[in-house]
Amino acid sequence: MKIGILGTGNISEKVAPTLAAMEEIECWAAASRSLPKAKAFAERHGFQRAYGSYEELAEDPQVELIYVATPHSCHYENMMLCLSHGKPVLCEKPFTVNAAQAREVQKYAAARGLFAAEAMWTRYMPSRAMIGETLASGIIGRPTVLTANLSYANFKRQRLVDPALAGGALLDLGVYGLNFARMHFGGGIERVDSSVCMTETGVDGMENITLSYRDGRMAVLTHGIWSRSDRRGTIWGDRGYLVVENINNPQNISVYDTEDRLLQRYDVPQQISGYEYEFREAVRCIREGRRESASMPLEETIAVTEQMDALRRQWGLVYPCELPGT
Numbered sequence: 001m002k003i004g005i006l007g008t009g010n011i012s013e014k015v016a017p018t019l020a021a022m023e024e025i026e027c028w029a030a031a032s033r034s035l036p037k038a039k040a041f042a043e044r045h046g047f048q049r050a051y052g053s054y055e056e057l058a059e060d061p062q063v064e065l066i067y068v069a070t071p072h073s074c075h076y077e078n079m080m081l082c083l084s085h086g087k088p089v090l091c092e093k094p095f096t097v098n099a100a101q102a103r104e105v106q107k108y109a110a111a112r113g114l115f116a117a118e119a120m121w122t123r124y125m126p127s128r129a130m131i132g133e134t135l136a137s138g139i140i141g142r143p144t145v146l147t148a149n150l151s152y153a154n155f156k157r158q159r160l161v162d163p164a165l166a167g168g169a170l171l172d173l174g175v176y177g178l179n180f181a182r183m184h185f186g187g188g189i190e191r192v193d194s195s196v197c198m199t200e201t202g203v204d205g206m207e208n209i210t211l212s213y214r215d216g217r218m219a220v221l222t223h224g225i226w227s228r229s230d231r232r233g234t235i236w237g238d239r240g241y242l243v244v245e246n247i248n249n250p251q252n253i254s255v256y257d258t259e260d261r262l263l264q265r266y267d268v269p270q271q272i273s274g275y276e277y278e279f280r281e282a283v284r285c286i287r288e289g290r291r292e293s294a295s296m297p298l299e300e301t302i303a304v305t306e307q308m309d310a311l312r313r314q315w316g317l318v319y320p321c322e323l324p325g326t
């Protein structure tokens, strides 16, 4: 399938070599706001066409799927552009800045019968089922607590602290913790408590989130852009606990008993980078005429985005692109 990349920044640089290594993908076109940048990217990664505007990519009749890889504040507009030209989209996380935007994209894509999905890569990975099967086996008993943290010292990157680009820890990293909790503890949340430290620029620099579930379970999530964390996810039961190394790209799952003895350790299957799974699924869905991915249905994207909306309401964080008249 001929793929187009919209935005030639940091993540596109990382994803492109994976695309080049995938049999089901043809690296077709790269689009940037700058033609020289698009050309350099295309040359570096073996894309056949280079465009100096996103519109030209959307208009290319040969493109079969567009990967949107721009800052958060641009996703809505970029996806609508692609969809309006009849192009299916796989958009980087977070899908949109808020749930209202996500619903509009969902409606627009559905009306045109086009595929749209969030590239929340952990949803598509084999680790998801591995964790699910471990829990279902009963080996740790009844899970009551889930913890997850994801923090990188990347506060110097403009995109992460700029309100105009919808920066902040929650939309960039918190989306992983919330998805980890939702994948393994599901819905049924009764209460959301949080504490936050804001940056001087007015976005969230780090936060702690506690999700209390109606059945008595609890998820405690910490995300931030000021320091490096161990990126672990843990789930605790009455017969033991499991530890996931790196909730951002799980590498292995270790299971311990109540005496901290290691019972089992599962490594994830050999992967190119981990990005291949989301693209493989998008290609399969489009070929099968499906508009949504079963791994990351838009209703799930919207549910997580609503959680982020609610957290931002607690913190009084509104992005400039959400203000009336913008």
Ligand SMILES: NC(=O)c1ccc[n+]([C@@H]2O[C@H](COP(=O)([O-])OP(=O)(O)OC[C@H]3O[C@@H](n4cnc5c(N)ncnc54)[C@H](OP(=O)(O)O)[C@@H]3O)[C@@H](O)[C@H]2O)c1
Binding pocket: 007, 008, 009, 010, 011, 012, 031, 032, 033, 034, 037, 038, 069, 070, 071, 072, 074, 092, 093, 094, 119, 121, 159, 165, 171, 172
């Ligand atoms: N899945 C993952 O592991 C992962 C990792 C990192 C980031 N991400 C996600 O990927 C997306 C992009 O992140 P990134 O780190 O790649 O961002 P980035 O390098 O700062 O920007 C990506 C590209 O967006 C384009 N762009 C369009 N409008 C822009 C504007 N107003 N300001 C700046 N750039 C603009 C630029 O491409 P052109 O100049 O070519 O137009 C830029 O190079 C985000 O949604 C982020 O959350 C995902």
